[in-house]
Amino acid sequence: MKVLITGGAGFIGSNFIRHFISAHPGYEVVNLDKLTYAGNFENLTDIEALSNYTFVRGDVCDRQLIDSLKFDAIIHFAAESHVDRSIIDASPFLQTNVIGTQVLLEAARKRGCRMLHVSTDEVYGSIETGLFTEESPVMPNSPYAASKASSDLLARAFHETYGVDVVITRCSNNYGPYQFPEKLMPLVIANAIGSKAVPVYGDGMNIRDWIYVIDHCRAVDIVFHKGRSGDVYNIGGKNEQRNIDIVKKLLVEVARKGGMPEERLLDLILFVKDRPGHDRRYAIDPSKMERELCWGPETGFDDGIAKTVEWYLANRGWWQRIISGEYQSYYEMQYGKRAGS
Ligand code: NAD
Ligand code: TYD
Numbered sequence: 001m002k003v004l005i006t007g008g009a010g011f012i013g014s015n016f017i018r019h020f021i022s023a024h025p026g027y028e029v030v031n032l033d034k035l036t037y038a039g040n041f042e043n044l045t046d047i048e049a050l051s052n053y054t055f056v057r058g059d060v061c062d063r064q065l066i067d068s069l070k071f072d073a074i075i076h077f078a079a080e081s082h083v084d085r086s087i088i089d090a091s092p093f094l095q096t097n098v099i100g101t102q103v104l105l106e107a108a109r110k111r112g113c114r115m116l117h118v119s120t121d122e123v124y125g126s127i128e129t130g131l132f133t134e135e136s137p138v139m140p141n142s143p144y145a146a147s148k149a150s151s152d153l154l155a156r157a158f159h160e161t162y163g164v165d166v167v168i169t170r171c172s173n174n175y176g177p178y179q180f181p182e183k184l185m186p187l188v189i190a191n192a193i194g195s196k197a198v199p200v201y202g203d204g205m206n207i208r209d210w211i212y213v214i215d216h217c218r219a220v221d222i223v224f225h226k227g228r229s230g231d232v233y234n235i236g237g238k239n240e241q242r243n244i245d246i247v248k249k250l251l252v253e254v255a256r257k258g259g260m261p262e263e264r265l266l267d268l269i270l271f272v273k274d275r276p277g278h279d280r281r282y283a284i285d286p287s288k289m290e291r292e293l294c295w296g297p298e299t300g301f302d303d304g305i306a307k308t309v310e311w312y313l314a315n316r317g318w319w320q321r322i323i324s325g326e327y328q329s330y331y332e333m334q335y336g337k338r339a340g341s
Contacts, residue, residue: 002028004071006060006104007078009033011179012118012213014043016077019217021047028052030071033078034059034096037326038180042318060100066107074115075224076104079151082182083122083144084334087276090143094150101151105158105166114165115155116224121172121209121236121282123149131285134170134232141277152232159230167227169220171235172284175304176213177311181319182327182334184208188247189312190319192254192265199335202274204244207281211237212299212307222293236284237297244269253309272338 005020007013008031021029033039035057047053058065060078078100080086080093101117108115124132125139140149152168159166175185191198219235227233247269255262289295299307312319323331 001073002030002071004030004032004069004074006032006074006076006100007039009035009039009041009043009055010077010081011038012174012216013077014040014178015176015213016075016217016220017044017053018047019214020221021050021053023221025052028054030054030056030069032056032058032060032069036080037330038081040178040322043178059096061095061103063103063106066103071113072111073113073224074104074108075118075220076101076115077118079118079148080144082180083142084182084275085330086142086144086147088333090147093143093147097147098150098154101154105155105164108166109158109162109164112165114167114224114229116220116227117152117155117166117168118220119152119155119168119170119232120145120148121170121234121284122279123152123170124282126279127281127283131283132170132234133285134234134288141279156230156232165229167223167229168232169223169235170232170284171216171219172209172211172237172282174213174216175210176308177315178318179213181323182330184243184246185250185308186312186319188250189254189309190323192251192260192268193258193313193316195264195268197270198247198251198268199270199272199338200244200247201272202278204242204247204271206243206278207240207283208243209236209283210239210241210246210301210304211235211297212304215297215299218298219289219295222289222295226293228292233289233293234284234286235289236286237301238286239297239301240281240283241301249305250309253305254313257306257309258313272335
C-alpha cells in the first residue's frame with residue numbers, strides 16, 4: 001500500500017511518519033508538505049534515505065500536483081495550526097485548511113480510496129463542565145478552529161454525499177519532540193533556557209487536555225486501519241492541566257535537567273494580555289477509542305514532560321535555528337506590544 005501523508009514535515013506529521021514507517025515497513029509513504037514556516041525538512045533526516053519513503057514539496061491546494069501522485073490512501077495532517085496566527089490573519093487558514101482538504105477529498109473520491117482527516121478537539125469550542133464526546137456540538141471560537149471545523153464537516157459531507165471512505169479524528173493538545181517553538185510547551189522551554197520572560201495569557205487558568213504526541217500517532221494509525229467509514233473518533237490523554245501549572249512544571253523540570261536555579265526560572269513568568277476569544281477549557285472523552293479500537297494513552301504526564309524537556313535540551317540547534325530566522329519577526333509582532341497585565 002502506498003500512503004500519501006500530508007504535512008509530514010510538521011510536528012505531529014513527522015512523529016507520525018517515523019512511527020508509521022517502523023510499524024508498517026511494507027508500506028510506501030509519500031510525504032507531501034509545502035514547507036511553510038512550520039514545516040522543517042530536518043525533522044525527518046533520519047528516514048529520508050529509506051527506499052519506501054519519498055518527500056514531495058508541494059501545496060495540498062495544488063490539484064494538478066495531487067492528480068499526478070500515485071497513492072492508495074491519504075492521511076491528512078497538513079494545516080495552518082496556530083490559533084494566535086489565525087487571529088492576526090485567517091486567510092492562509094481558510095486556503096490550506098478548507099480548500100486544501102476539499103482538493104484531497106476530491107482526490108479520494110476520484111480514486112475510491114480511504115482518507116483519514118486529522119481534525120482537532122478545538123472544533124467543539126470551550127466546555128465548562130463535562131467532556132466532549134463525538135456527539136458534542138461543533139462550535140469553534142477561533143478562526144483556526146472554524147477553519148478546522150469547516151474541513152471536518154466537509155469530510156463528513158463527502159462521505160454522506162458521495163460515499164467517500166472518510167474517517168475523522170479529533171485530538172486534544174499534543175506535546176513532545178519537534179513541536180514548533182511558538183506553541184506553549186516548546187516556547188516555555190526555549191525561553192527558560194534563554195532566560196527570557198515566559199508569557200502566560202490572562203490569568204493562566206485555562207485548561208487543556210494534554211496528550212504525548214506518540215500516543216496520538218498510535219491512535220491515528222489504528223483509526224486509519226480499523227476506523228468505521230464515516231465515523232469520528234475523539235483522541236485525548238485524559239490529562240487536564242491548567243496553563244499556569246504546566247508552565248511551572250516545565251520551569252522546574254528545565255531547572256532540574258538543565259542545572260539552572262529553580263527560583264530564577266520561576267521568576268521569568270509574566271502574565272500578559274489574554275488571547276481574544278480564548279477558549280477556557282478543552283476536555284476530551286476518548287472512551288469510543290478505548291471501547292471500539294482498544295486504544296488508550298500510554299505515556300504518563302510526568303514521563304512525557306521529562307522526555308520533552310530532555311529532547312529540547314539535547315536538540316538546542318534544532319529550535320535555535322528556527323528561532324533565529326523568520327520566526328523572530330512573528331515573535332515581535334505577537335509579544336512586542338503585549339505589555340504585562
Ligand atoms: P504544524 O504546524 O507543526 O505542521 C503543519 C505542517 O503542514 C507543516 O509541515 C507545514 O509545512 C504543512 N503545511 C501547511 N500548509 C500546507 C499546504 N498548503 N500544503 C502542504 N503542506 C502544508 O502542525 P501540527 O501541530 O503538527 O498539526 C498537524 C495536524 O494536527 C493539523 O491538522 C492540526 O490541526 C492537527 N491537530 C494538532 C494538534 C496539536 O496539538 N498540535 C491537536 C489536534 C489536532
Ligand atoms: P497553544 O500551544 O497555542 O495551543 P492551543 O491554543 O491550540 O490550545 O496554547 C496552549 C494554551 O497556552 C492556550 O490556553 C494558550 C496558552 N498560551 C500562553 O499562555 N502563552 C503562550 O505564549 C502561548 C503560545 C499559549
